[in-house]
Amino acid sequence: MSKTKKCLVLFWTLLTISSTANSGYAILSVVSRDFTRKYRWITEEEMQDYIALIQGSPGPMAINISLVTGYHIAGVWGAFAAAFGCILPPIVMMLLVSLFYGAIISNSWVRVFLRGMQAGVIAMLADLILGIFLNVTKEKKIYPLIIMAAAFLFTRFTKLSTLPLVAACILTGCLMFLWKTRKGGGEQ
DSSP states (O other), X not given: OOHHHHHHHHHHHHHHHHHHOOSHHHHHHHHHHIIIIISOOSOHHHHHHHHHHHHTSSSOHHHHHHHHHHHHHHHHHHHHHHHHHHXXXXXXXXXXXXXXXXXXXXXXXXXXXXXXXXXXXXXXXXXXXXXXXXXXXXXXXXXXXXXXHHHHHHHHHOOSOSHHHHHHHHHHHHHHHHHHHHHTOOOO
């Protein structure tokens, strides 16, 4: 497939995803599914790395994943096409909402619609979390399980910023890599 066609597919895919998935995490789930399973442009491992990268990066996750995956698939123009496809639906929706805010906010059907969307987002998040968990634990090593449990407990039971958690995970990952490398079994 040519780069131009990939850019068009990226734009259309992110446009449709952004039109229906209404949060960064929901978009992560659908982008991951489409780009790893449907188009097979990105491996599961690469997608897990990208998700980890964008979660530690400033800015909206939806835009970040669009930029990173678009660049991976079709270079700079792919990043532009994916990001533009991702931001166009929210811009149009917010313009429409601002024009008709009074009628929208008091409509009971809108409230029902939003409740239904919340349930759908929860299902997409569960799919994303399960996929990441299965990918991380497929090697049956204890280290990722300890890190996941500690990170969960930290975020669930403290009111601290996640910055020390991210720093601790990065430091632990680096130390584990150095330890494996010294033992002769480090990843390349």
